[in-house]
Amino acid sequence: MTKSYLLARPHIVPEQAKPRSVFLRVTLLLAALLAAPFHTTADEPTPVSATIESQGSGFFTISVTLKHADEGWEHYANRWEVLDGEGNILATRTLLHPHVNEQPFTRNLSAVRLPNSLDTIYIRAHDSKHGYGRRKIKLAVPE
Incomplete structure (x- = not known):
């Protein structure tokens, strides 16, 4: 050879x-x-995009679009969280059911009170089987 x-x-x-x-x-x-x-795996929840809108008096509406390979009640993206720069949870949007046939999907959280001193927040997602995804989205808090 x-x-x-x-x-x-x-x-x-x-x-x-x-x-x-x-x-x-x-x-x-x-x-x-x-x-x-x-790289993100198909199993982890991934925030694709997010927006924040002031409602006045220190209250905000936050919209987050998530992508996750929901499989049913045993494995689905079950929440997303708003964090400060230290990693403290400021607000949580619980997702009450799987979104198997609706990907990606967007959900809002209204009347979120944020400290006046805060100028940046982070969004992370969580699923019922694997926990937190690795990707976070950074958002500037409007004045």
Whole structure:
């Protein structure tokens, strides 16, 4: 088998081809490792987008669009939360049923009272089987 390879490509010998193969494997491995933090699995709930609107007097309406591979009552996106920069939960929107055939989906939470000193909030999602997803959305709080 080696002889036919050498005959077909006499200018390349296996020893010369080997470093290229190793380089390619290392490059692909590094690319996969670098991409890993940005990858989300189909099982985790992911906030796709979010908006915040002032209702006046320190109250806000927050709308969040989630994507999750809901499977039924045993596994579905069951809530999203509003956090401050320290990770404290400021508000929670409970989702009372699976959204198997409605993906992605948007839900609102009204009359959310936020501290006057707060200029940024974060949205994270949770599912009934795996817990919190890795992605958070950052929102500026309007004045």
